[in-house]
Amino acid sequence: MEEVVIIGGGPAGLTAAWELDKLGRQDAQVFEKDGIVGGIARTDVYKDYRFDIGGHRFFTKVTIVEDIWNEILGDELLTRPRLSRIFYKSTFFDYPLKPLNALGGLGLVESARVGFSFLYAQVFPIRDERTFDQWVTNRFGRRLFEIFFETYTEKVWGIPCSEIGADWAAQRIKNLDLVQAVKAAVFGQRAKNKGEVITTLIEQFQYPRLGPGQMWESCRDQLAEKGIPTHMDTEVVRLERDGTHIVAAIVHDAAGERRVPGGHFISSMPIRQLVGAMDPPAPPEVQAAAASLKYRDFLTVVLIVKDPELFPDNWIYIHSPEVRLGRIQNFKNWSPEMVPDPSTSALGLEYFVNVGDDLWSMDDADLVALGTKECDLLGLVDGSKVIDGCVVRMPKAYPVYDQDYQTTLDVLRGWLDPIDNLQLIGRNGQHRYNNQDHSMLTAVYAARNIAAQGRYDLWSVNVEEEYHEEVRGSEAAGATGDRMLPQRVEEPAAVAILRRAYARYDTVALGAAVSVVGALALFVLTAVPVARGVVVEGMILSSLAAYLPGYSVSWAGAVFGAAAGALGGFAFGWVLATAINAFVRWHGMALLRRLEHLAALDPDHGASP
Amino acid sequence: MTRDPELALIHSAVARLRAGVLAIVFGGVGAAGLFLATALLLLQGGENVGQHLSRLAWYLPGYSVSWGGALLGGGYGLLLGGALGWICAWTYNQVALSREGR
Numbered sequence: 001m002e003e004v005v006i007i008g009g010g011p012a013g014l015t016a017a018w019e020l021d022k023l024g025r026q027d028a029q030v031f032e033k034d035g036i037v038g039g040i041a042r043t044d045v046y047k048d049y050r051f052d053i054g055g056h057r058f059f060t061k062v063t064i065v066e067d068i069w070n071e072i073l074g075d076e077l078l079t080r081p082r083l084s085r086i087f088y089k090s091t092f093f094d095y096p097l098k099p100l101n102a103l104g105g106l107g108l109v110e111s112a113r114v115g116f117s118f119l120y121a122q123v124f125p126i127r128d129e130r131t132f133d134q135w136v137t138n139r140f141g142r143r144l145f146e147i148f149f150e151t152y153t154e155k156v157w158g159i160p161c162s163e164i165g166a167d168w169a170a171q172r173i174k175n176l177d178l179v180q181a182v183k184a185a186v187f188g189q190r191a192k193n194k195g196e197v198i199t200t201l202i203e204q205f206q207y208p209r210l211g212p213g214q215m216w217e218s219c220r221d222q223l224a225e226k227g228i229p230t231h232m233d234t235e236v237v238r239l240e241r242d243g244t245h246i247v248a249a250i251v252h253d254a255a256g257e258r259r260v261p262g263g264h265f266i267s268s269m270p271i272r273q274l275v276g277a278m279d280p281p282a283p284p285e286v287q288a289a290a291a292s293l294k295y296r297d298f299l300t301v302v303l304i305v306k307d308p309e310l311f312p313d314n315w316i317y318i319h320s321p322e323v324r325l326g327r328i329q330n331f332k333n334w335s336p337e338m339v340p341d342p343s344t345s346a347l348g349l350e351y352f353v354n355v356g357d358d359l360w361s362m363d364d365a366d367l368v369a370l371g372t373k374e375c376d377l378l379g380l381v382d383g384s385k386v387i388d389g390c391v392v393r394m395p396k397a398y399p400v401y402d403q404d405y406q407t408t409l410d411v412l413r414g415w416l417d418p419i420d421n422l423q424l425i426g427r428n429g430q431h432r433y434n435n436q437d438h439s440m441l442t443a444v445y446a447a448r449n450i451a452a453q454g455r456y457d458l459w460s461v462n463v464e465e466e467y468h469e470e471v472r473g474s475e476a477a478g479a480t481g482d483r484m485l486p487q488r489v490e491e492p493a494a495v496a497i498l499r500r501a502y503a504r505y506d507t508v509a510l511g512a513a514v515s516v517v518g519a520l521a522l523f524v525l526t527a528v529p530v531a532r533g534v535v536v537e538g539m540i541l542s543s544l545a546a547y548l549p550g551y552s553v554s555w556a557g558a559v560f561g562a563a564a565g566a567l568g569g570f571a572f573g574w575v576l577a578t579a580i581n582a583f584v585r586w587h588g589m590a591l592l593r594r595l596e597h598l599a600a601l602d603p604d605h606g607a608s609p
Numbered sequence: 610m611t612r613d614p615e616l617a618l619i620h621s622a623v624a625r626l627r628a629g630v631l632a633i634v635f636g637g638v639g640a641a642g643l644f645l646a647t648a649l650l651l652l653q654g655g656e657n658v659g660q661h662l663s664r665l666a667w668y669l670p671g672y673s674v675s676w677g678g679a680l681l682g683g684g685y686g687l688l689l690g691g692a693l694g695w696i697c698a699w700t701y702n703q704v705a706l707s708r709e710g711r
Contacts, residue, residue: 122629503624509704513626513697520696528668540661 002263004028004450005249007236010039012268012426014219015440017228018068019447026227029260030220031251033235036213037220039268040397040427041436043213046390048340051302051348053394055315055329056212057082057205060437064444072219073208078335080207083312088147088319090379095317097148106147117141132164151319155326156352157296157400209337212436236269238279244418250279264450266443268426270295270396271412282415289411292404293431298397299360300329301349301371304388305381310345316380323374324359326352344387349375355395364391399431413459423449423458430459502588504581511574518569522561530555623705626698632691639690643682650674 004020006013009032017028036042043050058077060066069077086093094101103111118141126134132153136145150161157164208214220230231253238250240259248261267274275282275290282290316328329348331338339346349371353359359367368389376383409431416422425442427434434442438461445456529535535553545551548564643665650659651674659674666672669685 119629119633122627123633503622506623506701506705506708508708509701512704513701516700517693517697521693525668532667534664534667539664 002027003261004264004266005236005260005262006030006266006268007249007274008032008039008268008426008429009034009037009216009220009230009232010268010426010439011041011216011436012039012429012439012443013266014216014223014230015068015443016266016425016447017223017230018072018219019444020450021223021226021228023447023451025447025451028228030223030228030230031234031236031249031260032230032232035233037230037232038213038216040394041212041216043211043217043338044392046302047304047388049302049304049331049346050211050213050338051300051331051346051392052211052213052329052334053298053300053392053397054327054348054350055334056207056436058207058212058215058436059205060435062437062441065437065440068440068444069206069215072222073215076209076214076218077206078209079204080314080334081204082314083333084315084317085313086148086152086317086319087378087380092316093148102144102148110143110147114141114143114147117143129166131162131166132169133161135166135169136161148319151321152317152326155318155324158352158354207334209335211331211335211338237277239265239274239277240279241419244420246419246422263421265422266446266450267422267424268429268439268443270428271416271424271431274424274429275412275416286411286415289408292408293412294400294405295355295396295428296398296400297353297355297360298394299351299353299367300392300394301351301367302390302392303347303349303368303371303375303381303386305345305347306343306385306387307345307382308343310347310381318378320378323378324351325371325374325378326350328375328380347375347381360393367391396428399428399433401433405431425458434461502584504584505577507574507577507581510577511570511572514573514576515566515570518565518572519562520565522565523558526553526558526561527555529553530558623709625705626701628695628698628702631698632695635694635697636687636691639686639688639693640683641686642690643686644679647674647679647682648676651676651679 004025004027006016006028009030013030014037017030020028040053041056043052058069084095086095091105093105103114106114121137121141125138129135129138133145136149153161223230234251234253236249237252239246240248240250246265248259250257251260272290272293275286281287310330312333313330314333315330318325318327327350331346331348351359368391371389372383372386375381416424423446424430425446426439430442441461442458445458445461448454449456525541530553539553542553551557551560646662650662663674669682672678672682672685
């Protein structure tokens with residue numbers, strides 16, 4: 001058997017080794033360049049305080065992945081209550097957003113501004129809806145966009161909302177329907193279809209007792225017991241290549257460089273570094289493509305606070321524009337055992353940055369001071385109670401999908417895919433914004449490919465489903481999900497535009513709608529004076545009898561009027577829709593005749609291949 | 610007459626009504642209608658101003674043919690018109706959706 005070389009000891013790399021072991025392949029070895037496993041899902045330790053790089057809830061739609069979590073940790077996987085809120089102008093708002101809670105928190109004046117802004121957007125929507133800010137404004141109004149969407153989105157991605165495509169907004173925010181939310185608030189959440197149960201993940205989640213790193217430390221240790229080593233502080237610096245076949249990895253550790261031959265290679269290292277490690281080097285255009293991949297980086301400022309209970313949230317989104325802080329994790333609320341001294345709390349202040357920018361380059365002590373000052377300014381923490389702190393920087397935390405991302409990735413895959421014994425897995429391995437579970441699924445499939453347990457396309461993981469806070473019971477087994485990133489704006493298809501422009505009215509539906517309104521109007525108009533006892537001879541309403549024989553201002557007349565209003569309304573609506581449809585159809589045909597005429601005049605018409 | 614599949618696709622589309630927009634339009638018409646109807650009578654003046662219109666108070670508590678009543682009527686028109694517009698659009702969309710799904 002040919003040995004398997006796994007590059008990276010994050011969730012993907014370690015899962016690949018785990019799955020290979022289950023398939024009877026104990027000939028794998030993992031190389032991790034850091035001194036800690038777990039990648040971005042690691043748990044760091046500072047003076048016995050444990051903290052994550054971001055928060056990592058464990059939930060998945062993928063049964064295979066859930067099984068692996070349980071195999072590795074068993075009872076150590078806790079079920080934790082969830083509370084996460086948005087903090088804006090000294091007020092907490094529920095997250096996910098709830099309209100009534102949001103309006104209540106904003107106060108009367110701001111709510112009125114939000115209301116008028118919403119009405120304005122409904123009457124004067126932005127016609128050519130192409131960007132994130134336009135999409136949100138059209139649905140929620142400009143003011144709500146500014147409060148709940150603009151600041152945080154720009155903090156996270158470092159891109160103006162006016163440069164982010166509307167598709168991303170549609171995917172990320174589509175479940176936030178104001179009308180549905182109000183209905184849910186009033187009537188409660190119900191299953192949408194018979195047999196379909198909506199399992200909400202909003203209330204609780206699973207989490208390892210000692211943080212996500214415990215999962216991967218345990219995985220590494222169990223693998224070691226089975227003879228599958230994870231080499232720590234060992235970086236893969238070169239990959240020896242013979243045409244489209246990798247023959248060995250050159251690794252570098254404290255003892256220097258050594259050569260590790262292998263038959264199969266699984267890489268979760270960033271594609272940019274992978275291509276750079278090829279020996280002989282990749283063609284210049286491939287190297288240029290790899291160098292153009294972009295990442296968003298991340299740093300966490302950990303504050304240890306002499307206060308046993310700061311706030312009940314697991315994490316808080318900071319929308320306040322006056323601070324650069326993006327999100328705060330309260331690790332004690334993730335698991336009490338993350339904090340060794342119960343009289344203290346540990347916070348993780350998250351800043352979304354780029355390597356080399358001012359925050360990234362700032363001294364640790366200055367970052368701790370900045371974090372303390374911002375928390376104090378927000379009123380979330382008394383700065384004088386901060387007794388210690390540290391900083392963790394995480395480069396390449398998020399792959400960025402810029403305008404050229406897809407083209408670049410196509411170039412890279414065009415060169416990498418033909419390499420017959422190399423498989424790319426994980427978030428940075430594929431330059432895809434995978435969640436932990438999707439990264440693990442790519443690893444499972446890679447292992448099965450090696451063990452000849454099928455032929456899986458690793459790039460198909462993640463493309464067909466959406467990432468969401470909730471999962472429908474009927475989809476819970478085996479589905480995959482995708483967390484999208486800001487993407488370029490796409491031109492709508494001509495047919496889609498014409499479908500919208502020349503859509504016909506449903507005659508029966510418009511008839512029914514006007515029928516309901518007619519019935520309601522006539523019933524109320526008649527019933528109110530009867531109920532109030534103000535019916536008098538010769539009132540104008542009674543003249544309706546001239547049009548509706550048998551009608552009178554009485555209870556019977558109210559019922560009769562409702563029936564007549566329903567019938568008359570239906571007829572009116574039906575005729576109206578039919579007339580509009582006839583006109584629109586005539587206009588559409590005239591337009592087509594005109595286009596055909598213009599095409600006939602075009603000298604190039606029909607000449608193109 | 611359908612000439613090709615794309616044309617058939619275009620013709621198969623069913624329009625949706627935006628409930629918010631229809632509510633605002635109906636509300637606007639209702640508000641303007643009641644305000645103007647009251648205001649015109651007041652501007653015309655004379656005896657027994659608005660003896661018929663004042664019966665709207667049966668339906669709209671507090672309403673009268675006065676400038677205050679014109680404003681209140683405008684508010685009522687906005688609310689009731691908005692509600693009717695929203696109901697109309699909602700009913701239309703529900704019926705259209707159910708028929709489309711068949």
